[in-house]
Amino acid sequence: MVSANAVWIEKPLIRFGLPILSVCFWIGIWAFAAWRVGVPFVLPTPASVFRDFFSLFGTRNLYLALLKSLLSLAVGFAAGVAIGVLFAVPSALSKLFDSVVSPVMTIIRATPVASFIIIAWVFLNNRILPGFICLLMVVPIVWSSLAEGLRALDPALSEVAKVYRFGFRKTVRLYLFPALSPYLSSALSTSLGLGWKATVATEILVRTPASLGYMIWDAKAWNVDTSKLFAWTLVVILVSILLDGLIRFAFGNRPTKKRRENRA
Numbered sequence: 001m002v003s004a005n006a007v008w009i010e011k012p013l014i015r016f017g018l019p020i021l022s023v024c025f026w027i028g029i030w031a032f033a034a035w036r037v038g039v040p041f042v043l044p045t046p047a048s049v050f051r052d053f054f055s056l057f058g059t060r061n062l063y064l065a066l067l068k069s070l071l072s073l074a075v076g077f078a079a080g081v082a083i084g085v086l087f088a089v090p091s092a093l094s095k096l097f098d099s100v101v102s103p104v105m106t107i108i109r110a111t112p113v114a115s116f117i118i119i120a121w122v123f124l125n126n127r128i129l130p131g132f133i134c135l136l137m138v139v140p141i142v143w144s145s146l147a148e149g150l151r152a153l154d155p156a157l158s159e160v161a162k163v164y165r166f167g168f169r170k171t172v173r174l175y176l177f178p179a180l181s182p183y184l185s186s187a188l189s190t191s192l193g194l195g196w197k198a199t200v201a202t203e204i205l206v207r208t209p210a211s212l213g214y215m216i217w218d219a220k221a222w223n224v225d226t227s228k229l230f231a232w233t234l235v236v237i238l239v240s241i242l243l244d245g246l247i248r249f250a251f252g253n254r255p256t257k258k259r260r261e262n263r264a
Helices: 004-037 046-056 060-093 095-110 113-121 129-151 155-163 168-206 212-221 226-250 257-263
Strands: none
Touching: 004 046, 046 226, 060 095, 060 129, 060 168, 060 212, 060 226, 095 129, 113 129, 113 168, 129 168, 168 212, 168 226, 212 226
C-alpha cells in the first residue's frame, strides 16, 4: 500500500519533474548539434539564443510587438468566437441551416492558410489582415465543436429546467455551461493556439509593422541574425503556452471531450 506522503511527493515529480527533464534533454541535443555543426549562422547555441532572448526584455521593441500581435489576436479571436457561436446555434437546431453552412466551413478548413493570406491581401492592408486570418481559423473550430455539444445536450435535463422554472441565467449556469464547457474548452484552446500561429504567420508574410512577425522576418531578411531569429521565435512559443494555460485556467482545467471518452 502506497502511503499518502509517497503519493504527495510522486505527483509533483511526475507533473513538473518529467517535463523539466524532457526540456533539458532536448536542449542538450540542441547544444550537441550546434557544437557539431560549429557554425552559429546555421545553428546557434542555446546559450546565445537565451542571451538574446533575455536581452529582448530590456528593449522597447518587444513590448510594442507583443501589444500589436496580441491586439490582432484578440480582435480576430473574439470576432471568430462570436461568429462561430452565431452559426453553431442554428446549425444545431436546423438541419437545413447546417447543410447550407457546412460546405463553407469545410472550404475554410481545407484551404491552406497561405492561400487565404495571399487572396485576402488583395482586399485588406497588412495592418488588419492578421486579425482577419485569425478569425477565419477560429470560426470553423468553434462552430463545429459547439454545434456538436448542443446536439449532445440531454433533453431530460432540459425538461427538469422547465419543470422547476429556471430563469435564463440559472439555466445557463446550472445546465448549459456545465454541459457545454468540455466542448467550449476544447474548441477555445485549439482555436486560440491555431489563431495565434496564423496571426504571426500572416505578420511574417505581409510584414505587418511593429509586430512579432515583422521582428522575426527582420531578424532573417535584413540582419541575418539566426540567434535573434530563434529568440523571437521563442517569444512566440512562450506566448502560445501562456495562452493555452489561460484557457485551461478559465475553464477550471476541465477535461475535454476527448479526455472524457478515453476515461470512459
